[in-house]
Amino acid sequence: MVLETIFAMSQQKSWEITRFLKTLTYFDVIPFLNNIPVIKEMILGQESIAQPSFSPQKGTILVAGATGGVGKRVVQRLQQQNYSVRVLVRSIDRSRSIVGENLDFYEGDITISDSLKPELMKNVTGIICCTGTRIQPVEGDTENREKYYQGVKFYEPEVAESTPEAVEYKGIKNLVQLAYQEMQDSSYLPIFNFRNATEEIKSIWGALDDVVMGGVSESGFYLDHQKAVFSGNVSTENNGGFASVRTKNFESPLNLSGYQGIYLRVKGDGNRYKFFLRCDSSWDGIGYAYSFDTQKDVWLDIYVPFAELTPVFRAKTMNDAPPLDASQINSMQLMLSKFEYDKQLNPYFNPGQFRLEVEEIKAYREGKTPQFIMISSAGVTRPGRTDLDLSQEPPAVQMNEQLGGLLTWKLAGENSIRESGLRYTIIRPCALTEETEKEGLYFEQGDTLKGQVSRETIADLCLLLLKTPEAVNKTFEAAKSSEFNSPEMWRQKLSQLTTDS
Numbered sequence: 001m002v003l004e005t006i007f008a009m010s011q012q013k014s015w016e017i018t019r020f021l022k023t024l025t026y027f028d029v030i031p032f033l034n035n036i037p038v039i040k041e042m043i044l045g046q047e048s049i050a051q052p053s054f055s056p057q058k059g060t061i062l063v064a065g066a067t068g069g070v071g072k073r074v075v076q077r078l079q080q081q082n083y084s085v086r087v088l089v090r091s092i093d094r095s096r097s098i099v100g101e102n103l104d105f106y107e108g109d110i111t112i113s114d115s116l117k118p119e120l121m122k123n124v125t126g127i128i129c130c131t132g133t134r135i136q137p138v139e140g141d142t143e144n145r146e147k148y149y150q151g152v153k154f155y156e157p158e159v160a161e162s163t164p165e166a167v168e169y170k171g172i173k174n175l176v177q178l179a180y181q182e183m184q185d186s187s188y189l190p191i192f193n194f195r196n197a198t199e200e201i202k203s204i205w206g207a208l209d210d211v212v213m214g215g216v217s218e219s220g221f222y223l224d225h226q227k228a229v230f231s232g233n234v235s236t237e238n239n240g241g242f243a244s245v246r247t248k249n250f251e252s253p254l255n256l257s258g259y260q261g262i263y264l265r266v267k268g269d270g271n272r273y274k275f276f277l278r279c280d281s282s283w284d285g286i287g288y289a290y291s292f293d294t295q296k297d298v299w300l301d302i303y304v305p306f307a308e309l310t311p312v313f314r315a316k317t318m319n320d321a322p323p324l325d326a327s328q329i330n331s332m333q334l335m336l337s338k339f340e341y342d343k344q345l346n347p348y349f350n351p352g353q354f355r356l357e358v359e360e361i362k363a364y365r366e367g368k369t370p371q372f373i374m375i376s377s378a379g380v381t382r383p384g385r386t387d388l389d390l391s392q393e394p395p396a397v398q399m400n401e402q403l404g405g406l407l408t409w410k411l412a413g414e415n416s417i418r419e420s421g422l423r424y425t426i427i428r429p430c431a432l433t434e435e436t437e438k439e440g441l442y443f444e445q446g447d448t449l450k451g452q453v454s455r456e457t458i459a460d461l462c463l464l465l466l467k468t469p470e471a472v473n474k475t476f477e478a479a480k481s482s483e484f485n486s487p488e489m490w491r492q493k494l495s496q497l498t499t500d501s
């Protein structure tokens, strides 16, 4: 196809083969050329050889207590689902063998506020807090804490190190206070911030004009005073009529599941432009397009809802295409074209000079999701309650005093979250087990629930909560249900729970 285009177009006068090759080389369309550095350098110039790779900034999920039974499973799932993960651990060296190497580690102790610096919250859009006072059998445990983790057979327990007051209350309060001051609002996920752009941002956007089809339009993308400018000259000569800039494929696909769409802050010239997302990594695959109008010299907020994107292949709509997979965004593109879709004309199109300024590209979500998810415990309100027969309660309730007021301090920690101003969800699991079979979940409020639930299931629930606005500002108990139900059903049940007053 490349050679045919070169031959056909070289017959036409004004077409530039060097720009054609430059475009294909820039986007790595001709792998054999790119594998020969001398040729690549000849076509693109010296800079091309040492191009930095770029991944758009992703919202980071912070996991506190990442080395624990629930925490390590949460981390594993976040990585599988392509989240950017930071882990707060007390010893990085010790943690590597538990959670793996490829993580953004932060060493700190929640009970020591000085060890929690603002950098801990950099880019953080969600926190999953799985910390807990270290409890062990009085008789001792194995190196892997097998007696603690099994959760079925009773071993006389004791507090192993820091007190519940320090971990469950002061520690949680320290973390919550810092989160409230420093955390980003998770309703937006910054992707390209051209107000504060880096060289990497510049290097990932490249011109992709109708030169690839034989046309002579020419555009570029450059940074200028805290914004990016997409500008050039669009021409209909040689049956052309589009100019665009596209990103190379991101280093790893961007996971925008849970978001409703893309927000663009732009200032245009009255033209109608298109914005594209691609969820496969191929050069010439399906693009998901959205047209937006601009006003000359007026800054506009453009919202591009994923649900309103049109799947297109070379400007032909593809009605049978699957909907956009927002968890796999590989590239973005901005375009000015003579055509809308299926040969319909762009009603505002005028050939010639054009200019679109872009300040910011972010993902947005409409419903606000929880910012702080805490694993607390069933039973936190039960010590001292007169409406309950304490002799029928689980050991943690009966032994609350002996365990340094473990549940009482957990309740105080919960209260500091409820009072914080953050959007939160507090899960109070019943006895935790190491069961690996898939389980259904049962939720209740009022703190009388008894039962068991696996750490695997609680980790699955945490991941669901990150995308569940229906769970915001709710506290509930959770146990394995007698019948299996799926996370979709959990979402429904969560929506029926009462919001905390």
Ligand SMILES: NC(=O)c1ccc[n+]([C@@H]2O[C@H](COP(=O)([O-])OP(=O)(O)OC[C@H]3O[C@@H](n4cnc5c(N)ncnc54)[C@H](OP(=O)(O)O)[C@@H]3O)[C@@H](O)[C@H]2O)c1
Binding pocket: 064, 065, 066, 067, 068, 069, 070, 071, 088, 089, 090, 091, 108, 109, 110, 111, 130, 131, 132, 133, 134, 135, 151, 162, 167, 171, 375, 376, 377, 378, 428, 429, 430, 431, 432, 433, 455
């Ligand atoms: N066991 C049960 O049946 C049960 C039932 C209901 C609720 N829960 C609660 O559920 C939560 C998760 O349970 P789990 O079994 O996964 O707990 P776990 O395995 O004991 O993990 C606790 C985590 O907290 C971390 N941690 C402790 N003190 C810390 C501190 N001062 N600063 C930073 N991190 C600290 C630990 O880190 P290190 O590795 O450095 O120690 C560990 O990663 C806990 O809050 C637990 O109380 C347990």
